[in-house]
Each structure stands twice: as C-alpha cells, then as structure tokens.
Amino acid sequence: MGIGDKISNKAEELKGHGKEHAGKATNDPGLEAEGKADQTSGKVKNAGEKLKDAASDLKDGLTK
Numbered sequence: 001m002g003i004g005d006k007i008s009n010k011a012e013e014l015k016g017h018g019k020e021h022a023g024k025a026t027n028d029p030g031l032e033a034e035g036k037a038d039q040t041s042g043k044v045k046n047a048g049e050k051l052k053d054a055a056s057d058l059k060d061g062l063t064k
Contacts (some may be wrong), residue, residue, distance in 0.1 A: 006049055020054030 016038025023032025 006046065009042045009049065010047040011042075012045070013039050016040075016042060 010012045017022070019035030019038060020032050023029065023035055
C-alpha cells in the first residue's frame with residue numbers, strides 16, 4: 001500500500017539481480033542463488049502490495 005514499501009521491494013529485487021549476475025561472473029553459485037532468492041522475495045512482496053491495493057480498492061468501491 002505504501003509507496004515506501006513498493007520502493008523497498010523493488011530495490012530488493014534489483015539488488016538480487018546484481019548479486020545473481022555477480023555470482024555468474026565470479027563463478028560463485030552461492031551468491032547467484034542468494035541473488036535469485038532476493039529477486040523472488042522482492043517479487044512476492046510486490047505481489048502482496050498489489051493484493052492489498054486491490055482489496056483497498058474493492059473496499060472503497062463497496063462503501064461508496
């Protein structure tokens with residue numbers, strides 16, 4: 001719901017993308033996996049934010 005949360009989640013996703021590529025470049029499977037996990041976490045959190053927004057919109061629509 002909050003723009004701060006959305007920014008934080010996107011930053012986590014982008015940080016994970018960087019880690020994944022750094023892991024590939026340095027042949028570090030652990031760092032690559034950590035990057036993929038960060039990306040997934042950010043995406044899941046963003047999906048949760050979208051769900052909250054949709055629920056809020058629905059609630060607002062029903063109360064008008």
